[in-house]
Amino acid sequence: MTARRRTILVVDDTPDSIMVLCALLKEAYDTKVAVSGEVALRVLGAAPVDLVLLDVMMPGLDGYEVCRRIRAMPATAALPVVFLTARDTPEDAALALAAGGDGHLAKPVDPARLHAMLGRLLAP
Incomplete structure (x- = not known):
């Protein structure tokens, strides 16, 4: 029996960032995309994901507020969030940790650090 592929929600308002992240993740993970904090919260309400990669600086709700809202919802309170x-x-x-984040990575993202953090947070 093969393990279920994990799903990561990529939340970013920059198309180039989304494209890079999805390319880095495609071999090991399924991805969903949200282009704003508001859309991310709707996606999380509609379908489960295993982890959220969350941009900090976005119009409307910033990443810190999105994370606080994720933590406030019982269904997503324990969901890993990486800023x-x-x-x-x-x-x-x-600030990322105070908002409830499980990790913080700088852009441009180092692929090795990204995969190491995801592996740690998604370990069985």
Whole structure:
């Protein structure tokens, strides 16, 4: 019996970032895409995913608020959330953790770090 492929929700308002992330993930994961925080919350309400890759800086709801809302919903409270951002200071990492994130990766994303973090967070 083969293991079920995990599904990752990629949330980013930049088409190039979405394209790069989906290309990095396609061999090991199924992906869903949301182009805003509002769309991400609707996707999460409609179908389960195993992890969220969440951009911080987006119009409307920023990534921190999206993560707080994910944590507030019983169905998604334990869902792993990894922040992706061009802002890579210790303060930014602290904000991500304070909002409920499980990890913080700088853009451009290092593929090895991304896959290592996903493997840790999605371990059986």
